[in-house]
Amino acid sequence: MSKKVAVVEDEAELASLIEYNLIRGGFQVNLMNGAGETLRELETWQPDLIVLDVMLPGQDGFDLCRQIRQTGKLARTPVIFLTARSDEVDRVLGLEIGGDDYMTKPFSPRELLARIKAHLRRQENDSAPEAALAMGPFRLDRAARRVFQGEREIELTSTEFKLLEFFLTHPGTAWSREQLLREVWGEQHFVTPRTVDVHIRRLREQIEEKPDEPGYLVTVRGFGYRFESR
Numbered sequence: 001m002s003k004k005v006a007v008v009e010d011e012a013e014l015a016s017l018i019e020y021n022l023i024r025g026g027f028q029v030n031l032m033n034g035a036g037e038t039l040r041e042l043e044t045w046q047p048d049l050i051v052l053d054v055m056l057p058g059q060d061g062f063d064l065c066r067q068i069r070q071t072g073k074l075a076r077t078p079v080i081f082l083t084a085r086s087d088e089v090d091r092v093l094g095l096e097i098g099g100d101d102y103m104t105k106p107f108s109p110r111e112l113l114a115r116i117k118a119h120l121r122r123q124e125n126d127s128a129p130e131a132a133l134a135m136g137p138f139r140l141d142r143a144a145r146r147v148f149q150g151e152r153e154i155e156l157t158s159t160e161f162k163l164l165e166f167f168l169t170h171p172g173t174a175w176s177r178e179q180l181l182r183e184v185w186g187e188q189h190f191v192t193p194r195t196v197d198v199h200i201r202r203l204r205e206q207i208e209e210k211p212d213e214p215g216y217l218v219t220v221r222g223f224g225y226r227f228e229s230r
Helices: 012-024 038-045 061-069 088-096 109-126 158-168 177-185 193-207
Strands: 004-008 028-032 049-053 079-083 101-104 133-135 138-141 146-149 152-154 174-176 217-220 224-227
Touching: 004 012, 004 038, 012 028, 012 109, 028 038, 038 061, 049 061, 049 109, 061 079, 061 088, 079 088, 079 109, 088 101, 088 193, 101 109, 109 158, 133 158, 138 158, 158 177, 158 193, 158 224, 174 177, 177 193, 177 224, 193 217, 193 224
Parallel strands: 004 028, 004 049, 049 079, 079 101
Antiparallel strands: 133 138, 138 146, 146 152, 174 224, 217 224
């Protein structure tokens, strides 16, 4: 069955262009203009990936992403932001609130299609592992894509899940940002080392008692990061 991609974009001409390319790429597409009950539409349709414009008529795309990340049915769905804002602060904000990728307008529809395929392929590969993974207080249910720290369930995005999974399977080893990009993000060469820092910070906020004084995801000064199993 073909994958479902929701496109939340209020520029009709651009939305139609994206829809055309995605349908040609073999995807089911649902166009939404961002007004009214967009979140409810997304929950009902349950897409495999969401392409989300930042500037929407009803609400800011960043706000909608925050709501998506708080919604059980959509919390782990990959989100790719589209925006005319190219400042680093906006890119970082998009990643910090749970976005998995960020494209600035104007962009190549072929590149967008390639990024969508990369995210979906990685998500598909990640769902295949055979068993749960346990390390210290952490337990990952790979089949259900659920994470527990002790008795508490942690809500992670697909990228955060993959990043934590990688660290749990490689405890005690120091990894540079470039190595983490290669191992966790794989073929997505369009992400930058700054992306790693943003996701590490988000992950620390979820798993560390004191994110500014991490005990699990520690910084290796001048190099990268290391996971301590304690």
